[in-house]
Amino acid sequence: MDTKKTKVLGMSALLLVSVIWGAGFLFQKWGAEELSTAYLVAWRFTVAFVPLAIITRKNWKLIDKGYLLGGLASGSTLAIGLGLQTLAMAYGTEPGKCAFLTATYCVMVPFFCWLFWKKVPKRAHALAAIFCLLGIGLISLNTDFTITIGDGLTLLGGVVFALNILSIAKFCVGRDPMLITMLQILVGAICGWIALLYTGSFPESVSLNGAWNIAYLGLFSTCLCMSLQSYGLKYINETVGTIILSLESVFGTIFSVIFYKEIVTTRMGIGFVIIFVAVLLSQLAELGKSSTKTE
DSSP, X not given: OOHHHXXXXXXXXXXXXXXXXXXXXXXXXXHHTTSOHHHHHHHHXXXXXXXXXXXXXXXXXXXXXXXXXXXXXXXXXXXXXXXXXXXXXXXXXXXXXXXXXXXXXXXXXXXXXXXXXXXXXXXXXXXXXXXXXXXXXXXXXXXXXXXXXXXXXXXXXHHHHHHHHHHHHHHOTTSOHHHHHHHHHHHHHHHHHHHHHHHTOOOSXXXXXXXXXXXXXXXXXXIIHHHHHHHHHHHSOHHHHHXXXXXXXXXXXXXXXXXXXXXXOHHHHHHHHHHHHHHHHXXXXXXXXXXXXOO
């Protein structure tokens, strides 16, 4: 296939992912208003696992210790991150705010690379971190310099998402990305069901809207998006890809304002912009040394 065409298709796939993920914050919020966090996480991953298991079944023979470790590391961090994100919404954090606070994981990744792999961050990464902290302050800090439980949980989720990115980077090299994704989702489902059985937070009933929220999160935000993400990042520079994916925070806020009637104050709006600039700075610092993906 023509290289230019594959790049266009890859970028289009990642842009679609950012739109679907952006809308996903709405469905998470609506789901969290009716169902427990553990119930949402368990069913979200279970619904996503079934089609991925069918798609990858012919490659199961490739699964070895490396695949299992990759699935365990990436799946557990993804489940915990999404769990914290969903719990934050149950505590009142609105979708748009959650989207931008979650995006801070992009800025955290270089510093975790420094911690674990002794890969010293660039000056742009440090500047991005400063911008990020400023943006968080504008969005979340109260007059007494405290933040809400929901915002705190969202930021903690961002830390876990950064660890998830590192685990994928560690174990995906030289392995089938769809197979790793399937194992990641399987582990996420297991984590969700363990949490659900431990908490016993089963609902007495699930409304049609609740079922639709789970279906969207499982089939679209998880199964489809993670498949499209694997496809898109195969053909384009991963830094450019990350920048495109970070647009989920913008789409999440737009959808929240339109459909959830979230009110974005001037101060919050400035904070959103600053965090997005921080994400761009952090990713552009990597652009010069990232190789272009080709078929």
